[in-house]
Amino acid sequence: MHHQLHRPAPRPHSAVRSPLGELEQAFLALAHGMEPLTLPAHLVCDDPDRAAWPVDRVRTHLAHPSTRPELRQQTWREVVRRARELGEPWDVVAVAMTVPVLRRMLARLARPTHLERAEVEQEALAAVATTLHTVDRGVERVDRELFGAADRAVHRLVYATHRRALREAGQAEAHLDHLCSAAREEGSESVDELTVLARAVQAGVVDVAEARLIARTRLGGESMQCLAAEHGVSVRQLYRHRSAAEQHLSAHLRHRLQDQ
Numbered sequence: 726m727h728h729q730l731h732r733p734a735p736r737p738h739s740a741v742r743s744p745l746g747e748l749e750q751a752f753l754a755l756a757h758g759m760e761p762l763t764l765p766a767h768l769v770c771d772d773p774d775r776a777a778w779p780v781d782r783v784r785t786h787l788a789h790p791s792t793r794p795e796l797r798q799q800t801w802r803e804v805v806r807r808a809r810e811l812g813e814p815w816d817v818v819a820v821a822m823t824v825p826v827l828r829r830m831l832a833r834l835a836r837p838t839h840l841e842r843a844e845v846e847q848e849a850l851a852a853v854a855t856t857l858h859t860v861d862r863g864v865e866r867v868d869r870e871l872f873g874a875a876d877r878a879v880h881r882l883v884y885a886t887h888r889r890a891l892r893e894a895g896q897a898e899a900h901l902d903h904l905c906s907a908a909r910e911e912g913s914e915s916v917d918e919l920t921v922l923a924r925a926v927q928a929g930v931v932d933v934a935e936a937r938l939i940a941r942t943r944l945g946g947e948s949m950q951c952l953a954a955e956h957g958v959s960v961r962q963l964y965r966h967r968s969a970a971e972q973h974l975s976a977h978l979r980h981r982l983q984d985q
Contacts, residue, residue, distance in 0.1 A: 742843050743842070743843060743846060744843055744846040744847045744850055745824055745827060745828060745831075745850070748817070748820065748821050748824060748850065749821065749824055751817055751821070752780070752781065752817065752818065752821035753781060755780060755814055755817065755818065756779040756780045756781035756782075757779065757781070761779045761780075762779065762780050762814060763777035763778055763779055763780065764777065764778060764780055764783045764800070764803065764804070765777055765803075766778040766783075768783070768796065768799055768803055769783050769786045769787055769792060769796050769797070769800045770792075770796070771793070771796070780818050780821075780822075784821075784822050784825070787800060787801075787822070788825060788826075797868065798865070798866065798867065798868075801867040801868045802862050802867055804818065804819045804822055805819060805860065805862055805867055807819070808857050808858075809857070816854070816857070819857050820850060820853050820854050820857065823868075823871055823872065826868075826872055827846070827850070827853075827875060830849070830872065830875065830876060830879075831845060831846065831849065831879065834879060834880075836883060840882070840883065840886045840961065841960070841961050844882070844961075845879050845882060845883075848878050848879050848882045849875040849878060849879050850875075851878070852874040852875045852877070852878035852879075853871050853872075853874060853875050855874070856870060856871050856874040919940060919944065921974070921978075922936040922939060922940055922974075925974050925977065928977065930973050930974060930977040931970045931973055931974060935967075935970035936970075938963070938966065938967050938970065939967060939970060939971060942967065949963055949964060949967075
């Protein structure tokens with residue numbers, strides 16, 4: 726039986742993509758399409774009202790406090806078995822079964838402001854998808870193995886992003902110090918950061934928008950989050966844009982000093 730995954734409706738370019746949301750749409754399309762994808766109800770319920778349940782109902786029952794641990798584990802083992810042996814669409818179902826727990830897990834995550842939520846969600850889903858094909862189905866808690874893999878993956882991502890942010894912050898501070906000292910060495914005792922930026926715009930090193938971005942955030946202390954919302958871009962994209970502009974400024978002044 727072939728099940729077509731329904732593509733989510735087009736969304737505005739300014740909307741933030743959510744991998745969890747898109748997976749959930751595909752999962753619900755499988756559960757409520759013309760030929761709903763089902764699982765034997767006895768896997769997850771001692772006294773089911775029918776022989777088979779749609780996969781979303783099975784997932785809901787998995788999380789219910791009344792469901793016995795033994796039923797949870799036999800359901801997870803069957804879902805993982807189908808994902809491995811049958812492939813599509815059961816691989817989609819298996820990963821989607823983790824979505825409610827992943828949402829709660831990521832809601833508690835201390836995420837750096839310039840790390841996109843979509844990137845974190847994608848990292849968690851990738852970890853689950855990979856672990857589906859390596860986990861020992863005989864372990865006591867298959868689901869715990871999947872969630873543990875996702876948790877470790879997102880924390881590695883957060884740690885790496887935090888370390889990178891510290892490096893970039895130190896580099897940016899050094900860039901600003903270099904801009905001012907280099908400009909003063911050109912002959913003016915009173916040159917400040919705004920003058921440096923103005924000269925850089927005149928020289929075509931950065932454009933007006935880039936100079937304003939540096940001035941408003943580095944000198945004016947404005948929030949990158951607010952500016953990102955103002956311009957309809959992601960915070961991560963704005964950080965990258967500013968970093969590139971500052972590197973151009975630093976290289977330009979360094980070359981000017983070498984030519985003197």
